[in-house]
Amino acid sequence: MLPQDPNSGHHDLGSIQPQFLVDSDTNCTSPTKPSNWIKIAYYEESKFVGDFVSHIDPVTVDGGCSPFDNGRFCLRSRSHLERNQKASNLLNHIGRGIEIRKENFEFILQNNSPYGIFIQSMEWNLRENKEIGEIRKLQPGEKNAIFCIYNFANHLQERVHSIFSPDTPRADSSVPVSSYQQVANMGNMCVVRCSFIKGWGKNYTRQLVTDCPCWIEISFLKCYEWLDKVMNQMGPPDGRGPTSTS
Numbered sequence: 001m002l003p004q005d006p007n008s009g010h011h012d013l014g015s016i017q018p019q020f021l022v023d024s025d026t027n028c029t030s031p032t033k034p035s036n037w038i039k040i041a042y043y044e045e046s047k048f049v050g051d052f053v054s055h056i057d058p059v060t061v062d063g064g065c066s067p068f069d070n071g072r073f074c075l076r077s078r079s080h081l082e083r084n085q086k087a088s089n090l091l092n093h094i095g096r097g098i099e100i101r102k103e104n105f106e107f108i109l110q111n112n113s114p115y116g117i118f119i120q121s122m123e124w125n126l127r128e129n130k131e132i133g134e135i136r137k138l139q140p141g142e143k144n145a146i147f148c149i150y151n152f153a154n155h156l157q158e159r160v161h162s163i164f165s166p167d168t169p170r171a172d173s174s175v176p177v178s179s180y181q182q183v184a185n186m187g188n189m190c191v192v193r194c195s196f197i198k199g200w201g202k203n204y205t206r207q208l209v210t211d212c213p214c215w216i217e218i219s220f221l222k223c224y225e226w227l228d229k230v231m232n233q234m235g236p237p238d239g240r241g242p243t244s245t246s
Contacts, residue, residue, distance in 0.1 A: 040218050063092065063093075090196060094113050109138070109194070112141075115197045117196055118194065121192040126151070127148055146218075
């Protein structure tokens with residue numbers, strides 16, 4: 001995570017990716033306590049309904065109502081006093097929902113629902129040279145890698161390399177605000193949005209994911225953890241920061 005050579009004062013960029021991949025593969029902060037690797041937030045249109053964090057692999061998301069299973073997020077277990085008829089009807093048809101699991105350096109999502117699901121993953125789109133905001137559809141029974149840790153590590157390493165490259169002119173050792181923001185924006189890659197049954201975007205009447213009756217936002221916590229360590233090693237950006245009057 002950007003360790004410094006005490007003799008040169010320069011960051012040892014070569015150690016970034018391998019250390020991250022080792023950390024991500026173990027998924028444990030200690031031998032006795034497994035760490036949470038996934039967070040799922042559930043929305044009905046623009047209303048946040050509830051969330052779920054787990055260290056269990058795999059996890060499932062379905063329309064059930066059990067509140068006690070650490071490896072299963074039952075959407076009906078999160079009550080919503082303003083739930084409309086569209087969301088209630090859709091929850092009736094999600095069935096077995098989806099399963100998310102880790103396979104090597106990839107997070108695999110499998111559609112076990114009897115209907116299609118719609119996915120927006122920045123990392124998946126970049127990996128396959130698609131438009132960054134493209135929405136993919138998985139039919140019943142289909143699965144795909146919605147996030148690749150190795151590819152994320154490569155993108156982050158490239159951005160950090162460009163900042164600390166000897167060819168990058170800097171007045172001092174601080175990081176330009178624009179470069180710092182580019183690294184911070186990598187957090188957007190750690191999030192995947194998934195809507196059940198109803199799609200959104202240019203091919204649908206629903207233009208925004210917040211127009212969908214039932215959708216989730218999946219966050220991969222290990223990637224956030226590593227990004228945070230990298231940003232802490234970078235230090236604050238240069239330039240004048242915000243003030244109470246700006």
